[in-house]
Amino acid sequence: MQRTELAKKMIDAEVEVRGQLLAENAKLADVRLAAAIRDECIAAWSSDPERVKRCVAASKALVMVNRDALVLANADWTSGIGEIIRGRFESAIAKLTRAASAFDGNGNEADAAQTKVAKLLALAMLGRYDDAIATGFDAIPVLTMHGDELAAGKIEMNLSNIVSRRSQHREALEFCASARKRFKKAREPKWQAMAENGLANTYAELNDFAKAEQFYALALETAVAAKMHVTEAEIEASMGNLALFRGRYADALRYLELSRRKFDVLAMPHQTAIADLEIADIYAELNLNAEAVEIYARVCDEFKQLKLRAEEARSRLNYARAAMALVDFAIAGKQLKRALSLFTAEENEPGRAAAMIAQARIELSAGDYAAAIATAKATNELLKSTQNTRLPLTIGLLEGEAYLASGNWRQATRIFESVVADAKRLQQPDAEQIALGFLGKTAVSSGETKDAISHFKRSIQIVERLRAPLASEEFSMSFMAARLEPYERLARVYLAENRVADALRTIESGRSRALVDALNRDGQTKN
Numbered sequence: 001m002q003r004t005e006l007a008k009k010m011i012d013a014e015v016e017v018r019g020q021l022l023a024e025n026a027k028l029a030d031v032r033l034a035a036a037i038r039d040e041c042i043a044a045w046s047s048d049p050e051r052v053k054r055c056v057a058a059s060k061a062l063v064m065v066n067r068d069a070l071v072l073a074n075a076d077w078t079s080g081i082g083e084i085i086r087g088r089f090e091s092a093i094a095k096l097t098r099a100a101s102a103f104d105g106n107g108n109e110a111d112a113a114q115t116k117v118a119k120l121l122a123l124a125m126l127g128r129y130d131d132a133i134a135t136g137f138d139a140i141p142v143l144t145m146h147g148d149e150l151a152a153g154k155i156e157m158n159l160s161n162i163v164s165r166r167s168q169h170r171e172a173l174e175f176c177a178s179a180r181k182r183f184k185k186a187r188e189p190k191w192q193a194m195a196e197n198g199l200a201n202t203y204a205e206l207n208d209f210a211k212a213e214q215f216y217a218l219a220l221e222t223a224v225a226a227k228m229h230v231t232e233a234e235i236e237a238s239m240g241n242l243a244l245f246r247g248r249y250a251d252a253l254r255y256l257e258l259s260r261r262k263f264d265v266l267a268m269p270h271q272t273a274i275a276d277l278e279i280a281d282i283y284a285e286l287n288l289n290a291e292a293v294e295i296y297a298r299v300c301d302e303f304k305q306l307k308l309r310a311e312e313a314r315s316r317l318n319y320a321r322a323a324m325a326l327v328d329f330a331i332a333g334k335q336l337k338r339a340l341s342l343f344t345a346e347e348n349e350p351g352r353a354a355a356m357i358a359q360a361r362i363e364l365s366a367g368d369y370a371a372a373i374a375t376a377k378a379t380n381e382l383l384k385s386t387q388n389t390r391l392p393l394t395i396g397l398l399e400g401e402a403y404l405a406s407g408n409w410r411q412a413t414r415i416f417e418s419v420v421a422d423a424k425r426l427q428q429p430d431a432e433q434i435a436l437g438f439l440g441k442t443a444v445s446s447g448e449t450k451d452a453i454s455h456f457k458r459s460i461q462i463v464e465r466l467r468a469p470l471a472s473e474e475f476s477m478s479f480m481a482a483r484l485e486p487y488e489r490l491a492r493v494y495l496a497e498n499r500v501a502d503a504l505r506t507i508e509s510g511r512s513r514a515l516v517d518a519l520n521r522d523g524q525t526k527n
Helices: 001-014 014-025 031-044 049-063 068-083 089-105 109-125 129-145 148-164 171-184 189-205 209-225 229-245 248-264 269-285 289-306 309-325 331-345 349-365 368-383 393-403 408-425 430-444 451-469 473-479 485-496 499-527
Strands: none
Touching: 001 014, 001 031, 001 049, 014 049, 031 049, 031 068, 031 229, 049 068, 049 248, 089 109, 109 171, 129 148, 148 171, 148 189, 171 189, 171 368, 189 209, 189 229, 189 485, 209 229, 229 248, 229 269, 248 269, 248 309, 269 309, 269 393, 289 309, 309 331, 309 349, 331 473, 349 368, 349 393, 368 408, 393 430, 430 451, 430 485, 451 485, 485 499
8 A cells, every 4th residue: 555545544534443554554654654644734724624634633643653753743744734724823833843843853954944834824823924924034945946836835925915914015916926926837726726816815905906806716716626615715705805895795795705604614713703804894884883893892802812913903993993883982992992002013004004093083073173183194194104005095084074074174175085086096986975975065064056966966876886786675774874964965955055856856865765675674574
Protein backbone atom coordinates (compact mmCIF):
# COMPACT_ATOMS: atom_id res chain seq x y z
CA MET A 1 0.00 0.00 0.00
CA GLN A 2 1.26 3.48 -0.86
CA ARG A 3 1.45 6.09 1.90
CA THR A 4 -0.95 8.44 0.10
CA GLU A 5 -3.50 5.62 -0.02
CA LEU A 6 -2.94 4.78 3.65
CA ALA A 7 -3.30 8.45 4.58
CA LYS A 8 -6.69 8.64 2.86
CA LYS A 9 -7.87 5.41 4.48
CA MET A 10 -6.86 6.66 7.91
CA ILE A 11 -8.65 9.96 7.35
CA ASP A 12 -11.83 8.21 6.20
CA ALA A 13 -11.71 5.53 8.91
CA GLU A 14 -13.46 5.53 12.27
CA VAL A 15 -11.37 5.92 15.43
CA GLU A 16 -11.00 2.22 16.23
CA VAL A 17 -9.99 1.35 12.67
CA ARG A 18 -7.12 3.85 12.50
CA GLY A 19 -5.03 1.98 15.08
CA GLN A 20 -5.63 -1.26 13.20
CA LEU A 21 -4.51 0.31 9.90
CA LEU A 22 -1.31 1.55 11.53
CA ALA A 23 -0.62 -1.86 13.12
CA GLU A 24 -1.07 -3.62 9.77
CA ASN A 25 1.19 -1.08 8.00
CA ALA A 26 3.76 -0.37 10.71
CA LYS A 27 6.59 0.13 8.19
CA LEU A 28 4.66 2.99 6.58
CA ALA A 29 3.96 4.83 9.85
CA ASP A 30 6.69 7.41 9.32
CA VAL A 31 7.36 11.03 8.40
CA ARG A 32 6.24 10.52 4.81
CA LEU A 33 2.86 9.27 6.02
CA ALA A 34 2.61 12.30 8.34
CA ALA A 35 3.34 14.58 5.36
CA ALA A 36 0.72 12.79 3.25
CA ILE A 37 -1.92 13.38 5.95
CA ARG A 38 -0.83 17.01 6.18
CA ASP A 39 -1.17 17.45 2.41
CA GLU A 40 -4.69 16.05 2.53
CA CYS A 41 -5.48 18.55 5.28
CA ILE A 42 -4.16 21.48 3.26
CA ALA A 43 -6.14 20.33 0.21
CA ALA A 44 -9.37 20.17 2.25
CA TRP A 45 -8.85 23.50 4.02
CA SER A 46 -10.79 25.67 1.56
CA SER A 47 -13.54 23.21 0.72
CA ASP A 48 -14.23 20.66 3.47
CA PRO A 49 -13.79 21.69 7.14
CA GLU A 50 -15.13 18.35 8.34
CA ARG A 51 -12.38 16.53 6.44
CA VAL A 52 -9.81 18.85 8.03
CA LYS A 53 -11.01 17.63 11.43
CA ARG A 54 -10.60 14.02 10.31
CA CYS A 55 -7.08 14.81 9.10
CA VAL A 56 -6.24 16.15 12.55
CA ALA A 57 -7.58 12.96 14.14
CA ALA A 58 -5.54 10.80 11.75
CA SER A 59 -2.33 12.74 12.49
CA LYS A 60 -2.93 12.32 16.23
CA ALA A 61 -3.33 8.58 15.74
CA LEU A 62 0.03 8.44 13.93
CA VAL A 63 1.72 10.38 16.74
CA MET A 64 0.55 7.69 19.15
CA VAL A 65 2.82 5.15 17.43
CA ASN A 66 5.66 7.37 16.17
CA ARG A 67 7.08 10.28 18.19
CA ASP A 68 9.70 11.30 15.62
CA ALA A 69 10.34 15.08 15.67
CA LEU A 70 9.17 15.57 12.08
CA VAL A 71 6.09 13.40 12.60
CA LEU A 72 5.22 15.66 15.52
CA ALA A 73 5.95 18.75 13.41
CA ASN A 74 3.58 17.63 10.68
CA ALA A 75 0.95 16.81 13.29
CA ASP A 76 1.30 20.31 14.73
CA TRP A 77 0.98 21.79 11.25
CA THR A 78 -2.18 19.77 10.58
CA SER A 79 -3.61 20.57 13.98
CA GLY A 80 -2.83 24.27 13.50
CA ILE A 81 -5.01 24.33 10.38
CA GLY A 82 -7.72 22.53 12.32
CA GLU A 83 -7.60 25.21 15.02
CA ILE A 84 -8.01 27.95 12.38
CA ILE A 85 -11.14 26.23 11.06
CA ARG A 86 -12.55 26.25 14.59
CA GLY A 87 -11.69 29.91 15.16
CA ARG A 88 -9.00 29.13 17.78
CA PHE A 89 -6.32 31.38 16.39
CA GLU A 90 -3.94 31.68 19.36
CA SER A 91 -3.74 27.91 19.66
CA ALA A 92 -3.15 27.70 15.90
CA ILE A 93 -0.24 30.16 16.11
CA ALA A 94 1.38 28.17 18.92
CA LYS A 95 1.15 24.88 17.04
CA LEU A 96 2.36 26.33 13.73
CA THR A 97 5.28 28.12 15.41
CA ARG A 98 6.31 24.86 17.05
CA ALA A 99 6.09 23.04 13.71
CA ALA A 100 8.22 25.64 11.92
CA SER A 101 10.86 25.49 14.66
CA ALA A 102 11.07 21.69 14.36
CA PHE A 103 11.42 21.85 10.56
CA ASP A 104 14.12 24.53 10.82
CA GLY A 105 15.95 22.44 13.40
CA ASN A 106 16.06 19.56 10.95
CA GLY A 107 17.28 21.71 8.04
CA ASN A 108 13.91 21.67 6.27
CA GLU A 109 13.50 25.37 5.54
CA ALA A 110 10.93 24.84 2.74
CA ASP A 111 8.41 23.16 5.04
CA ALA A 112 9.16 25.71 7.77
CA ALA A 113 8.30 28.49 5.31
CA GLN A 114 5.13 26.72 4.20
CA THR A 115 3.76 26.61 7.75
CA LYS A 116 3.81 30.40 7.69
CA VAL A 117 0.95 30.48 5.18
CA ALA A 118 -1.43 29.31 7.90
CA LYS A 119 0.34 31.20 10.67
CA LEU A 120 0.07 34.50 8.80
CA LEU A 121 -3.70 34.01 8.46
CA ALA A 122 -4.12 33.28 12.17
CA LEU A 123 -2.05 36.33 13.12
CA ALA A 124 -4.11 38.53 10.83
CA MET A 125 -7.40 37.27 12.28
CA LEU A 126 -6.19 38.35 15.72
CA GLY A 127 -5.23 41.78 14.41
CA ARG A 128 -1.50 41.18 14.84
CA TYR A 129 -0.82 42.72 11.44
CA ASP A 130 2.80 43.74 11.85
CA ASP A 131 3.70 40.21 12.99
CA ALA A 132 1.71 38.77 10.09
CA ILE A 133 3.42 40.99 7.50
CA ALA A 134 6.87 40.15 8.90
CA THR A 135 5.99 36.43 8.80
CA GLY A 136 4.94 36.72 5.16
CA PHE A 137 7.98 38.67 4.03
CA ASP A 138 10.25 36.12 5.76
CA ALA A 139 8.60 33.25 3.92
CA ILE A 140 8.28 34.55 0.35
CA PRO A 141 12.02 34.51 -0.61
CA VAL A 142 12.45 30.95 0.74
CA LEU A 143 9.35 29.69 -1.07
CA THR A 144 10.36 31.40 -4.32
CA MET A 145 13.87 29.95 -4.10
CA HIS A 146 12.37 26.46 -3.78
CA GLY A 147 10.00 27.07 -6.71
CA ASP A 148 6.88 26.89 -4.54
CA GLU A 149 4.70 29.36 -6.43
CA LEU A 150 1.55 28.06 -4.74
CA ALA A 151 2.68 28.79 -1.18
CA ALA A 152 4.23 32.12 -2.17
CA GLY A 153 0.94 33.09 -3.80
CA LYS A 154 -0.99 32.17 -0.65
CA ILE A 155 1.30 34.43 1.37
CA GLU A 156 0.78 37.33 -1.04
CA MET A 157 -2.98 36.85 -1.01
CA ASN A 158 -3.05 37.01 2.78
CA LEU A 159 -0.81 40.10 2.73
CA SER A 160 -3.34 41.64 0.36
CA ASN A 161 -6.11 41.02 2.91
CA ILE A 162 -4.04 42.62 5.68
CA VAL A 163 -3.18 45.86 3.88
CA SER A 164 -6.79 46.04 2.70
CA ARG A 165 -7.93 46.10 6.33
CA ARG A 166 -5.80 49.21 6.71
CA SER A 167 -7.47 50.71 3.62
CA GLN A 168 -4.28 50.41 1.56
CA HIS A 169 -6.33 49.11 -1.33
CA ARG A 170 -3.92 49.84 -4.18
CA GLU A 171 -1.20 47.93 -2.36
CA ALA A 172 -3.74 45.15 -1.83
CA LEU A 173 -4.35 45.00 -5.59
CA GLU A 174 -0.63 44.54 -6.25
CA PHE A 175 -0.31 41.66 -3.78
CA CYS A 176 -3.47 39.93 -5.01
CA ALA A 177 -2.64 40.34 -8.70
CA SER A 178 0.82 38.86 -8.07
CA ALA A 179 -0.77 35.96 -6.18
CA ARG A 180 -3.16 35.28 -9.07
CA LYS A 181 -0.21 35.13 -11.51
CA ARG A 182 1.55 32.63 -9.26
CA PHE A 183 -1.56 30.45 -9.01
CA LYS A 184 -2.00 30.47 -12.78
CA LYS A 185 1.67 29.54 -13.19
CA ALA A 186 1.23 26.72 -10.67
CA ARG A 187 -1.99 25.62 -12.46
CA GLU A 188 -4.02 25.89 -9.27
CA PRO A 189 -7.51 27.02 -10.33
CA LYS A 190 -8.96 26.73 -6.83
CA TRP A 191 -6.50 29.22 -5.40
CA GLN A 192 -6.87 31.33 -8.51
CA ALA A 193 -10.59 31.61 -7.65
CA MET A 194 -9.75 32.86 -4.16
CA ALA A 195 -7.35 35.44 -5.60
CA GLU A 196 -10.06 36.58 -8.00
CA ASN A 197 -12.44 36.98 -5.06
CA GLY A 198 -9.78 39.06 -3.32
CA LEU A 199 -9.30 41.23 -6.40
CA ALA A 200 -13.06 41.73 -6.66
CA ASN A 201 -13.27 42.77 -2.99
CA THR A 202 -10.51 45.32 -3.49
CA TYR A 203 -12.03 46.75 -6.66
CA ALA A 204 -15.32 47.10 -4.76
CA GLU A 205 -13.52 49.07 -2.04
CA LEU A 206 -12.05 51.31 -4.76
CA ASN A 207 -15.56 51.78 -6.18
CA ASP A 208 -14.67 50.11 -9.47
CA PHE A 209 -17.87 48.05 -9.50
CA ALA A 210 -17.55 46.85 -13.10
CA LYS A 211 -14.21 45.14 -12.41
CA ALA A 212 -15.50 43.86 -9.08
CA GLU A 213 -18.44 42.14 -10.79
CA GLN A 214 -16.13 40.74 -13.45
CA PHE A 215 -13.83 39.06 -10.93
CA TYR A 216 -16.69 37.85 -8.69
CA ALA A 217 -18.23 36.10 -11.70
CA LEU A 218 -14.91 34.43 -12.55
CA ALA A 219 -14.31 33.36 -8.96
CA LEU A 220 -17.80 32.01 -8.34
CA GLU A 221 -17.81 29.98 -11.56
CA THR A 222 -14.55 28.26 -10.59
CA ALA A 223 -15.58 27.72 -6.96
CA VAL A 224 -18.91 26.11 -7.85
CA ALA A 225 -17.34 23.85 -10.50
CA ALA A 226 -14.62 22.71 -8.08
CA LYS A 227 -17.11 22.25 -5.18
CA MET A 228 -15.16 24.72 -3.04
CA HIS A 229 -17.95 25.23 -0.52
CA VAL A 230 -16.04 27.54 1.83
CA THR A 231 -14.79 29.74 -1.00
CA GLU A 232 -18.24 29.75 -2.61
CA ALA A 233 -19.73 31.02 0.67
CA GLU A 234 -17.01 33.68 0.97
CA ILE A 235 -17.67 34.88 -2.59
CA GLU A 236 -21.43 35.06 -1.96
CA ALA A 237 -20.79 37.12 1.17
CA SER A 238 -18.56 39.45 -0.85
CA MET A 239 -21.21 39.80 -3.56
CA GLY A 240 -23.71 40.64 -0.82
CA ASN A 241 -21.47 43.44 0.40
CA LEU A 242 -21.07 44.77 -3.14
CA ALA A 243 -24.86 44.82 -3.52
CA LEU A 244 -25.14 46.68 -0.20
CA PHE A 245 -22.60 49.30 -1.35
CA ARG A 246 -24.78 49.92 -4.39
CA GLY A 247 -28.09 50.12 -2.51
CA ARG A 248 -29.32 46.79 -3.92
CA TYR A 249 -30.70 45.52 -0.63
CA ALA A 250 -32.70 42.56 -1.90
CA ASP A 251 -29.65 41.12 -3.68
CA ALA A 252 -27.50 41.82 -0.62
CA LEU A 253 -29.86 39.92 1.70
CA ARG A 254 -30.13 37.01 -0.71
CA TYR A 255 -26.38 36.55 -1.13
CA LEU A 256 -25.59 37.00 2.57
CA GLU A 257 -28.27 34.57 3.70
CA LEU A 258 -26.95 31.97 1.22
CA SER A 259 -23.46 32.54 2.59
CA ARG A 260 -24.52 32.40 6.25
CA ARG A 261 -26.32 29.07 5.76
CA LYS A 262 -23.28 27.53 4.13
CA PHE A 263 -20.96 28.66 6.93
CA ASP A 264 -23.41 27.33 9.51
CA VAL A 265 -23.52 23.91 7.84
CA LEU A 266 -19.72 23.93 7.53
CA ALA A 267 -19.44 24.59 11.30
CA MET A 268 -17.29 27.72 10.89
CA PRO A 269 -18.40 29.94 13.79
CA HIS A 270 -16.28 32.97 12.94
CA GLN A 271 -17.54 33.08 9.36
CA THR A 272 -21.16 32.56 10.46
CA ALA A 273 -20.81 35.47 12.88
CA ILE A 274 -19.37 37.69 10.13
CA ALA A 275 -22.31 36.84 7.85
CA ASP A 276 -24.74 37.64 10.69
CA LEU A 277 -23.00 40.99 11.19
CA GLU A 278 -23.45 41.85 7.53
CA ILE A 279 -27.13 40.87 7.62
CA ALA A 280 -27.57 43.15 10.65
CA ASP A 281 -25.97 45.97 8.63
CA ILE A 282 -28.64 45.52 5.95
CA TYR A 283 -31.41 45.50 8.57
CA ALA A 284 -30.07 48.82 9.84
CA GLU A 285 -30.03 50.23 6.30
CA LEU A 286 -33.68 49.19 5.94
CA ASN A 287 -34.60 50.97 9.21
CA LEU A 288 -35.13 47.67 11.06
CA ASN A 289 -32.95 48.96 13.89
CA ALA A 290 -34.48 46.91 16.72
CA GLU A 291 -33.76 43.71 14.81
CA ALA A 292 -30.27 44.96 13.94
CA VAL A 293 -29.47 45.81 17.58
CA GLU A 294 -30.45 42.30 18.66
CA ILE A 295 -27.97 40.77 16.22
CA TYR A 296 -25.20 43.29 17.00
CA ALA A 297 -25.46 42.61 20.74
CA ARG A 298 -24.98 38.89 20.11
CA VAL A 299 -22.19 39.03 17.54
CA CYS A 300 -20.18 41.58 19.54
CA ASP A 301 -19.83 38.98 22.29
CA GLU A 302 -19.06 36.23 19.78
CA PHE A 303 -16.27 38.25 18.16
CA LYS A 304 -14.86 39.11 21.57
CA GLN A 305 -14.77 35.43 22.54
CA LEU A 306 -13.19 34.51 19.21
CA LYS A 307 -10.70 37.39 19.67
CA LEU A 308 -11.53 38.80 16.24
CA ARG A 309 -10.66 42.40 17.00
CA ALA A 310 -11.38 43.93 13.58
CA GLU A 311 -14.82 42.34 13.36
CA GLU A 312 -15.65 43.25 16.96
CA ALA A 313 -14.71 46.88 16.26
CA ARG A 314 -16.96 47.05 13.22
CA SER A 315 -19.88 45.34 14.98
CA ARG A 316 -19.66 47.70 17.98
CA LEU A 317 -19.56 50.75 15.72
CA ASN A 318 -22.66 49.62 13.83
CA TYR A 319 -24.33 48.64 17.12
CA ALA A 320 -23.81 52.25 18.25
CA ARG A 321 -25.32 53.60 15.02
CA ALA A 322 -28.42 51.44 15.34
CA ALA A 323 -28.77 52.40 19.02
CA MET A 324 -28.62 56.07 18.04
CA ALA A 325 -31.43 55.49 15.55
CA LEU A 326 -33.45 54.11 18.48
CA VAL A 327 -32.48 57.20 20.54
CA ASP A 328 -30.57 55.07 23.04
CA PHE A 329 -27.54 57.33 23.42
CA ALA A 330 -26.28 55.58 26.58
CA ILE A 331 -25.70 52.30 24.72
CA ALA A 332 -24.44 54.17 21.65
CA GLY A 333 -21.82 56.03 23.67
CA LYS A 334 -20.63 52.86 25.40
CA GLN A 335 -20.29 50.95 22.13
CA LEU A 336 -18.56 53.87 20.40
CA LYS A 337 -15.95 54.12 23.13
CA ARG A 338 -15.13 50.42 22.79
CA ALA A 339 -15.13 50.59 18.97
CA LEU A 340 -12.76 53.56 18.92
CA SER A 341 -10.36 51.74 21.24
CA LEU A 342 -10.40 48.64 19.02
CA PHE A 343 -9.91 50.60 15.79
CA THR A 344 -6.99 52.45 17.34
CA ALA A 345 -5.39 49.14 18.36
CA GLU A 346 -5.97 47.91 14.79
CA GLU A 347 -4.30 51.03 13.36
CA ASN A 348 -7.43 51.27 11.22
CA GLU A 349 -7.77 54.94 10.30
CA PRO A 350 -11.05 54.59 8.34
CA GLY A 351 -12.50 52.70 11.31
CA ARG A 352 -11.45 55.48 13.67
CA ALA A 353 -12.94 57.99 11.25
CA ALA A 354 -16.25 56.12 11.14
CA ALA A 355 -16.39 56.11 14.95
CA MET A 356 -15.65 59.84 15.01
CA ILE A 357 -18.49 60.43 12.53
CA ALA A 358 -20.84 58.56 14.85
CA GLN A 359 -19.63 60.71 17.76
CA ALA A 360 -20.33 63.83 15.70
CA ARG A 361 -23.83 62.50 15.09
CA ILE A 362 -24.38 62.40 18.87
CA GLU A 363 -23.08 65.98 19.14
CA LEU A 364 -25.44 67.06 16.38
CA SER A 365 -28.40 65.38 18.10
CA ALA A 366 -27.51 67.26 21.31
CA GLY A 367 -27.59 70.58 19.42
CA ASP A 368 -23.86 71.20 19.70
CA TYR A 369 -23.42 72.17 16.05
CA ALA A 370 -19.98 73.71 16.44
CA ALA A 371 -18.63 70.53 18.02
CA ALA A 372 -20.22 68.37 15.28
CA ILE A 373 -18.64 70.53 12.55
CA ALA A 374 -15.24 70.45 14.26
CA THR A 375 -15.38 66.66 14.59
CA ALA A 376 -16.40 66.31 10.93
CA LYS A 377 -13.46 68.46 9.80
CA ALA A 378 -11.03 66.51 12.01
CA THR A 379 -12.36 63.27 10.54
CA ASN A 380 -11.81 64.53 7.01
CA GLU A 381 -8.20 65.31 7.89
CA LEU A 382 -7.76 61.80 9.27
CA LEU A 383 -9.08 60.27 6.05
CA LYS A 384 -6.60 62.12 3.82
CA SER A 385 -3.99 59.46 4.57
CA THR A 386 -6.30 56.62 3.46
CA GLN A 387 -7.77 55.37 0.19
CA ASN A 388 -11.36 55.26 1.43
CA THR A 389 -13.81 56.58 -1.16
CA ARG A 390 -17.17 56.37 0.63
CA LEU A 391 -16.70 57.74 4.15
CA PRO A 392 -16.13 61.31 2.89
CA LEU A 393 -19.73 61.23 1.63
CA THR A 394 -20.99 60.43 5.14
CA ILE A 395 -18.84 63.20 6.60
CA GLY A 396 -20.16 65.65 4.04
CA LEU A 397 -23.77 64.79 4.87
CA LEU A 398 -23.16 65.27 8.57
CA GLU A 399 -21.21 68.52 8.19
CA GLY A 400 -23.82 69.93 5.83
CA GLU A 401 -26.61 68.97 8.22
CA ALA A 402 -24.80 70.74 11.07
CA TYR A 403 -24.41 73.92 8.98
CA LEU A 404 -28.09 73.73 7.98
CA ALA A 405 -29.19 73.34 11.61
CA SER A 406 -27.02 76.31 12.65
CA GLY A 407 -28.59 78.53 9.94
CA ASN A 408 -25.61 78.69 7.57
CA TRP A 409 -27.63 77.75 4.46
CA ARG A 410 -25.05 78.86 1.91
CA GLN A 411 -22.32 76.62 3.33
CA ALA A 412 -24.78 73.74 3.75
CA THR A 413 -25.84 74.06 0.09
CA ARG A 414 -22.24 74.04 -1.12
CA ILE A 415 -21.47 70.87 0.84
CA PHE A 416 -24.64 69.01 -0.19
CA GLU A 417 -24.09 69.84 -3.87
CA SER A 418 -20.59 68.39 -3.59
CA VAL A 419 -21.96 65.22 -1.96
CA VAL A 420 -24.57 64.79 -4.71
CA ALA A 421 -21.89 65.05 -7.41
CA ASP A 422 -19.51 62.66 -5.65
CA ALA A 423 -22.27 60.17 -4.78
CA LYS A 424 -23.40 60.06 -8.41
CA ARG A 425 -19.81 59.54 -9.58
CA LEU A 426 -19.21 56.80 -6.98
CA GLN A 427 -22.57 55.10 -7.61
CA GLN A 428 -23.81 55.65 -4.05
CA PRO A 429 -27.58 56.21 -4.45
CA ASP A 430 -28.34 56.33 -0.72
CA ALA A 431 -25.97 59.24 -0.12
CA GLU A 432 -27.24 60.99 -3.26
CA GLN A 433 -30.87 60.62 -2.13
CA ILE A 434 -30.18 61.97 1.35
CA ALA A 435 -28.13 64.90 0.04
CA LEU A 436 -30.87 65.85 -2.42
CA GLY A 437 -33.38 65.88 0.43
CA PHE A 438 -31.13 68.22 2.40
CA LEU A 439 -30.67 70.44 -0.65
CA GLY A 440 -34.45 70.71 -0.79
CA LYS A 441 -34.52 71.81 2.85
CA THR A 442 -31.83 74.44 2.31
CA ALA A 443 -33.68 75.74 -0.76
CA VAL A 444 -36.87 76.07 1.29
CA SER A 445 -34.96 77.89 4.05
CA SER A 446 -33.56 80.38 1.55
CA GLY A 447 -36.89 80.85 -0.26
CA GLU A 448 -35.85 79.12 -3.49
CA THR A 449 -39.10 77.23 -4.03
CA LYS A 450 -38.44 76.06 -7.59
CA ASP A 451 -35.10 74.52 -6.63
CA ALA A 452 -36.66 72.90 -3.55
CA ILE A 453 -39.32 71.17 -5.68
CA SER A 454 -36.66 69.91 -8.11
CA HIS A 455 -34.44 68.53 -5.33
CA PHE A 456 -37.28 66.78 -3.51
CA LYS A 457 -38.54 65.20 -6.74
CA ARG A 458 -35.08 63.86 -7.57
CA SER A 459 -34.76 62.47 -4.04
CA ILE A 460 -38.14 60.72 -4.37
CA GLN A 461 -37.13 59.17 -7.69
CA ILE A 462 -34.12 57.53 -6.03
CA VAL A 463 -36.28 56.28 -3.13
CA GLU A 464 -38.63 54.62 -5.62
CA ARG A 465 -35.74 53.05 -7.51
CA LEU A 466 -34.13 51.63 -4.34
CA ARG A 467 -37.40 50.31 -2.93
CA ALA A 468 -38.61 48.51 -6.06
CA PRO A 469 -36.53 45.29 -5.79
CA LEU A 470 -37.31 44.62 -2.09
CA ALA A 471 -39.25 41.36 -2.04
CA SER A 472 -40.30 41.31 1.62
CA GLU A 473 -43.16 43.64 2.55
CA GLU A 474 -41.67 44.10 6.02
CA PHE A 475 -38.37 45.24 4.55
CA SER A 476 -40.16 47.52 2.08
CA MET A 477 -42.39 49.10 4.74
CA SER A 478 -39.46 49.86 7.04
CA PHE A 479 -37.45 51.21 4.13
CA MET A 480 -40.26 53.57 3.12
CA ALA A 481 -40.89 54.66 6.72
CA ALA A 482 -37.33 55.99 6.91
CA ARG A 483 -37.61 57.78 3.56
CA LEU A 484 -41.01 59.48 3.62
CA GLU A 485 -39.48 62.86 4.49
CA PRO A 486 -38.91 64.10 0.89
CA TYR A 487 -42.57 63.33 0.09
CA GLU A 488 -43.74 65.27 3.14
CA ARG A 489 -41.34 68.18 2.51
CA LEU A 490 -42.41 68.46 -1.12
CA ALA A 491 -46.05 68.45 -0.04
CA ARG A 492 -45.36 71.34 2.35
CA VAL A 493 -43.82 73.36 -0.47
CA TYR A 494 -46.90 72.72 -2.62
CA LEU A 495 -49.21 73.76 0.24
CA ALA A 496 -47.23 76.98 0.74
CA GLU A 497 -47.95 77.75 -2.93
CA ASN A 498 -51.61 76.76 -2.48
CA ARG A 499 -51.13 73.76 -4.79
CA VAL A 500 -53.37 71.56 -2.63
CA ALA A 501 -54.01 68.88 -5.24
CA ASP A 502 -50.27 68.42 -5.89
CA ALA A 503 -49.62 68.24 -2.15
CA LEU A 504 -52.26 65.54 -1.64
CA ARG A 505 -50.94 63.50 -4.57
CA THR A 506 -47.41 63.67 -3.18
CA ILE A 507 -48.47 62.57 0.32
CA GLU A 508 -50.56 59.74 -1.10
CA SER A 509 -47.69 58.71 -3.38
CA GLY A 510 -45.41 58.16 -0.40
CA ARG A 511 -47.84 56.79 2.13
CA SER A 512 -49.78 54.61 -0.30
CA ARG A 513 -46.67 52.55 -0.90
CA ALA A 514 -46.30 51.80 2.78
CA LEU A 515 -50.06 51.15 2.98
CA VAL A 516 -50.01 48.81 -0.02
CA ASP A 517 -47.15 46.87 1.56
CA ALA A 518 -49.09 46.64 4.83
CA LEU A 519 -52.23 45.45 3.06
CA ASN A 520 -50.27 42.89 1.06
CA ARG A 521 -48.64 41.54 4.20
CA ASP A 522 -52.00 41.44 6.04
CA GLY A 523 -53.62 39.64 3.12
CA GLN A 524 -50.85 37.04 2.99
CA THR A 525 -51.20 36.48 6.76
CA LYS A 526 -54.93 35.84 6.43
CA ASN A 527 -54.44 33.53 3.51
